[in-house]
Amino acid sequence: MSQIKIANLQKSFGDFTAVKNSNLTINDKEFFVLLGPSGCGKTTTLRMIAGLELPTSGEIYLGEEEVGMLRASERDIAFVFQLFALYPHMNVKNNLSFPLKMQGYSRSEIKTRVEEAAKLLRIDHILNSSISSLSGGDRQRVALGRALVRRPKAFLMDEPLGTLDAEFRELMCLELKKLHIDIGATTVYVTHDQLEAMSLADRIAVMDGGEILQADEPAVIYNKPATKFVASFIGSPGMNFINIDQGISNEQSTLNIEGTDFKIPKQYEISKSKKNSFGIRPENLSLTNDGGLKGSVFGVEYLGSRKIVTVKTNFGEIKVKTNISTSVKINENVQVKPSNNNIIIFDGETDRSLKSEFMN
Amino acid sequence: MDTSRSYLEPSSFSKKLAATIIIVYTVITLIPISWMVMTSFKNVNSAISYPPEVFFEPSLEGYVNLFTNRSRQSQEYLDSLPPPENWYEELVRSREMVITGPSKFLGRYSNSMIIGFGSTFASVFLGALAAYAFSRFRVPLKDDLLFFILSTRMFPPIAVAVPIFIMYRKLGLGDTHLGMIILYTVVNLSLAVWLLKGFMDEIPKEYEEAAMIDGYSRLQAFFKVVLPQAMTGIAATAIFCMIFSWNEYAFAVLLTQFNAQTAPPFIPTIIGEGGLDWPAIGAGTTLFLLPVMIFTIILRKHLLRGITFGAVRK
Numbered sequence: 001m002s003q004i005k006i007a008n009l010q011k012s013f014g015d016f017t018a019v020k021n022s023n024l025t026i027n028d029k030e031f032f033v034l035l036g037p038s039g040c041g042k043t044t045t046l047r048m049i050a051g052l053e054l055p056t057s058g059e060i061y062l063g064e065e066e067v068g069m070l071r072a073s074e075r076d077i078a079f080v081f082q083l084f085a086l087y088p089h090m091n092v093k094n095n096l097s098f099p100l101k102m103q104g105y106s107r108s109e110i111k112t113r114v115e116e117a118a119k120l121l122r123i124d125h126i127l128n129s130s131i132s133s134l135s136g137g138d139r140q141r142v143a144l145g146r147a148l149v150r151r152p153k154a155f156l157m158d159e160p161l162g163t164l165d166a167e168f169r170e171l172m173c174l175e176l177k178k179l180h181i182d183i184g185a186t187t188v189y190v191t192h193d194q195l196e197a198m199s200l201a202d203r204i205a206v207m208d209g210g211e212i213l214q215a216d217e218p219a220v221i222y223n224k225p226a227t228k229f230v231a232s233f234i235g236s237p238g239m240n241f242i243n244i245d246q247g248i249s250n251e252q253s254t255l256n257i258e259g260t261d262f263k264i265p266k267q268y269e270i271s272k273s274k275k276n277s278f279g280i281r282p283e284n285l286s287l288t289n290d291g292g293l294k295g296s297v298f299g300v301e302y303l304g305s306r307k308i309v310t311v312k313t314n315f316g317e318i319k320v321k322t323n324i325s326t327s328v329k330i331n332e333n334v335q336v337k338p339s340n341n342n343i344i345i346f347d348g349e350t351d352r353s354l355k356s357e358f359m360n
Numbered sequence: 361m362d363t364s365r366s367y368l369e370p371s372s373f374s375k376k377l378a379a380t381i382i383i384v385y386t387v388i389t390l391i392p393i394s395w396m397v398m399t400s401f402k403n404v405n406s407a408i409s410y411p412p413e414v415f416f417e418p419s420l421e422g423y424v425n426l427f428t429n430r431s432r433q434s435q436e437y438l439d440s441l442p443p444p445e446n447w448y449e450e451l452v453r454s455r456e457m458v459i460t461g462p463s464k465f466l467g468r469y470s471n472s473m474i475i476g477f478g479s480t481f482a483s484v485f486l487g488a489l490a491a492y493a494f495s496r497f498r499v500p501l502k503d504d505l506l507f508f509i510l511s512t513r514m515f516p517p518i519a520v521a522v523p524i525f526i527m528y529r530k531l532g533l534g535d536t537h538l539g540m541i542i543l544y545t546v547v548n549l550s551l552a553v554w555l556l557k558g559f560m561d562e563i564p565k566e567y568e569e570a571a572m573i574d575g576y577s578r579l580q581a582f583f584k585v586v587l588p589q590a591m592t593g594i595a596a597t598a599i600f601c602m603i604f605s606w607n608e609y610a611f612a613v614l615l616t617q618f619n620a621q622t623a624p625p626f627i628p629t630i631i632g633e634g635g636l637d638w639p640a641i642g643a644g645t646t647l648f649l650l651p652v653m654i655f656t657i658i659l660r661k662h663l664l665r666g667i668t669f670g671a672v673r674k
Contacts, residue, residue, distance in 0.1 A: 052569050072572045079573045085566035089588040099574035146574070 002063035002153045002186060003028045004049060009058035011044050018044040020210040022058070026203075029184045031177075033197040036207035037233070042190045043158055045207070049188060050156050051075045062153055073102075078147030080157040084139050086131045092118075092142050093127040099150045117145045120182070121175075137168045144179070154186040161196060173199055194234050198222070206230045223342065224359055228351040231279050231344065237308065240285070241346070242278040242293070242315040247271055248345055248354060255345075258314065260291060264343050265358035275348025282308060282321040284342045287328065292337030293318070297328045311336050393649070400642030407638040421455075422639025424448045426465050426630065426647075430457040465644065468626040473651065474537050475622055476606040479544035483601045484594055486545070487552025488560075492582060494553070495560035496568075506557075509550045517547050518610045525614055535619045543615070544605035551604075552597050559593025560586070595662030599655065606652050623648050 004026040011019040019041040026032040034042040047053040049060055051072030060068040067075050078099075086095050096114045105113070118124040121141040126134065134142065140160060147155055161169045161176075177200055180187055191197055197204050198218045205215035206229070214226035225231035225239070232238040244257060248271040254261045255278065264278075287309065295313035309320045309328055318336055328334060345354045353359050370378075399407050401418040430452055438458070444450040452459050490509075494502060524543065525534070533539030563586060571581035587594070609624040616622065627644040630637055 050573060052572070071577075072569070073575045073577060075573075077573065079570065081566045081570060083564060083566055085564065085570040087567065087570075087585055087588075098571070102575035102580075146570075150574070 003061075004154055004186060004188065005061040006045070006049070007059045007061070009045070009048060009060065010056045011041075011048060011053060012056045018210055019048070019055075022210075022212050024205060024212060024215060026186060026188060028186055031180050031187045031189065031200055031202045033201035033204045034188065034190045034207060035194060035197040035204050035233075036192065038192055040207040041210040042192075042207050046156050046158055046188060046190045049154075050077055050079045052079075076150075076152050077154045077156055078150060078152040080143050080147050080155065080160045082159040082162050084143040084160075084163075086139060086142055086146070088131050091128055091130050092123065092134070095131065095142055096127075096145050096149055099146060103150070113149050114145075117148045120148065120179070121145050135168075136164045137172060140164060140168075140172055141175075144176075148183070152185075154188065157187065157189045159191050160189075161193075162191070169196075176200060194236070198234075206233060208233070224353070225279075225344070226353055228277065228279070228346045228353075231346070231353070235281060237282055237319045239279045239281050239344075240318045242280075242318070244276050244278050244345075245274050246276070247273065248276060258293065260293070262338065262343075263341075264345065265341050265356040267345065268355040268357070268360075269347075271345070271347045271349075271354055273348035276354075277346045277348065279344040279346055279353070280338055281342065282319040284338055284340050285318070285320040285336050286339040287311075287320060287322060287326060287334050288337050289335060292335030294333070294335055297330050297332045297334055299330070300328065309334075396642050396649075397646050398642075399638055400646045402639050402642075404635075404637065404639060407642070408635070419451075419639075420448070421451060422637075422641075422643035424451055425637055425640040426643040427463055428452070429460045429463050430455075431460050432457050464626065465623075465630075468621050468623045469647065471537065471616075471620055472606065472622040472624075472648075475540045475544065475620065476602060476651070478537070478541040479548065479605045480598050480601045482541060482545040483548035483552045484556075484598050487549055487556050487597060488587065488590065488594065489582075490549075490553045491556035491560045492586060494557050496565060506554070509553050512546075512550045521611065521614055524611070528615055535616050535621075537620045540612070540616065540620055540622070543611060544601075544608060548601040548604055551600060555597045555600070556590065556593050559590050563589045592662045595659040599659055602655055603652055 004024075006022055006024045009019060009022045010017070022041075022045060034045060036042045044053060048055050048068075049062075051067070051070060051074075055068050058068065059066050062075060062077070072079075087098065090098065093114060096117060097110045100110045100113060114127070115124065118127055121144055123138060123141045123145060126138060131139065131142070143160065161172050164172060173196060180200075189197075189200060201218055203215060203217055204221050206213045206221060208229050214221060214230050221230060222234055225234065228241065232241070242257065244255065246255075248267050248269070250268065250270050251266060253264060253266045255264050256262075257278070262278075283306075293313050293315070295311040295318065297309060298312040298317060299310040301308040301310075305324065307322050307324055307326060309322055309326070311318045311320060311334060313336065320336055341358055344359055345356065346352065347354055398414075398416075400422045401420070402413070402416055403419045403421045406413050406416045407422075428448070433456060435456065438453055438456065441453075441458070444453055449459060493499060494506060499505065528534040528539055528543075531539075533542070567585045567589065568578065568581040571585045572578060576584065607624065608622075612622045613625045616625065623644070627641060627648065630640050630644055
């Protein structure tokens with residue numbers, strides 16, 4: 001097992017730059033998730049770490065060794081594909097032993113290792129089955145098993161749960177997490193599903209447009225997003241933004257919107273942009289009769305334990321996560337106000353969050 | 361209204377109609393072939409009798425004549441010989457002839473085998489490598505190259521017979537097995553590349569990527585993972601190549617005489633005494649039919665899926 005480090009990594013396909021000047025350090029034994037919308041460069045980054053794509057420039061370190069230009073077969077990593085890529089002309093046992101055969105292990109050693117992996121993944125009863133007879137979940141387990149048997153330096157997974165149905169996905173998510181705890185292998189996992197990312201990751205890197213916007217623990221990514229994109233991509237629903245056509249001065253701690261003063265965390269950064277926005281998550285807002293932003297109820301979504309009320313204001317639609325007991329009617333006039341200090345101001349020019357008492 | 365069957369399923373009437381058409385078509389195409397096989401088991405007289413004999417006493421005379429050279433002898437000479445040692449000598453002597461030695465048929469037949477299977481193997485092997493490269497790599501001028509490869513089939517191969525004849529004479533490739541294998545491979549290769557490229561495109565590249573991550577080189581991954589998956593396409597391509605090189609006549613007549621002559625130009629030269637030896641010709645063509653038939657039957661399972669160009673994967 002090893003640390004993975006990428007430095008100034010860049011990948012272009014003709015005129016299109018898929019990954020821009022990326023830097024990341026993935027710690028030993030860490031479960032690291034690359035998260036982003038499709039086309040953001042997360043898979044390309046993973047494929048470069050695997051050696052399936054060669055970087056245009058930059059370095060990739062696996063442990064101490066620079067592997068950027070090595071072939072995939074020389075890197076000692078394992079890769080789990082979205083479509084599993086199990087060899088259809090071999091049965092489960094042969095699929096599992098395929099990576100070991102190349103490395104010249106003895107027959108008995110291969111047998112022991114395959115059985116060990118099969119036991120760990122609870123597929124020992126289907127070792128002689130053909131791939132086409134397996135269910136999605138079992139195929140996933142076999143794919144993981146093929147990655148496991150070799151005891152590689154790192155596991156790379158490209159949306160491995162993407163093709164499973166919802167029920168299996170949840171189950172496999174748990175199994176993956178448990179497996180990671182059991183074997184403690186450095187894992188890089190690519191997904192576009194933020195819930196998967198949140199539940200699996202030790203740390204998450206959010207990517208968009210070929211750039212890594214933020215790499216941190218799930219709670220930090222959620223609560224203290226570094227950019228407006230991260231704030232809107234993470235969370236369901238995402239963060240609310242209210243455009244404020246005013247600059248931010250140092251030590252500022254109130255903000256006047258539509259004639260009402262709102263308390264904000266003390267700001268430590270100056271922004272002269274006239275396109276700044278005020279960001280707040282739906283659960284940090286509450287409905288009130290007085291002293292908030294005026295609007296009318298546009299929609300109510302019932303989520304079982306909470307309700308999401310969409311309020312139409314002069315600043316667009318604002319989503320509020322409220323208590324289940326709150327009862328509002330469509331078109332009813334309400335006011336929305338922050339219920340705590342978890343407020344982030346985003347700079348209008350750079351889309352970065354400004355430093356404040358909250359965002360330190 | 362009959363609601364017990366789905367709209368997509370053909371009605372029993374159309375099924376019966378389809379079956380009838382297929383049976384009639386099969387019978388029509390089988391008549392000349394069965395006539396040929398029957399002729400091979402007739403004797404010289406019943407083969408040319410009129411009206412034609414549908415029921416006859418089977419004889420192996422055609423096959424004996426195909427494999428032997430014989431000469432006619434006087435009755436006195438035949439009487440002076442020791443009694444025949446086996447059934448075919450007896451058969452020949454009853455026609456007042458003696459066996460003077462084996463005919464050239466076996467040699468021509470094995471030439472056909474060597475050249476047919478050799479060029480089929482070469483076409484499929486080279487075709488698979490080229491198709492894989494065209495399918496996976498960013499080859500410069502890919503579309504133009506593919507069109508060029510296809511364009512080699514836009515004229516009948518025999519149109520270049522004269523230049524090839526001269527080239528082969530200069531190169532010493534005329535009347536050699538190698539020369540014929542190369543020639544048939546060249547003709548078949550464009551078909552092989554185009555057919556196999558379609559199949560290679562259908563194989564997800566993740567398979568060989570998985571193998572490369574598992575420690576195999578690209579070439580090893582190609583042989584261990586890609587080729588087994590492309591079996592359908594390989595089988596279909598192999599049959600097409602085999603049929604062409606097995607049946608090819610014009611170049612074989614032009615370029616081969618002794619050493620590497622194949623069966624197609626040889627069979628018409630089987631001329632008996634006092635008229636064509638139809639049973640021997642029938643025997644030659646029947647035997648000639650067998651290898652392609654057996655080859656096709658062996659690969660039939662793959663062929664049926666292959667004809668649909670792998671459209672039914674997954």
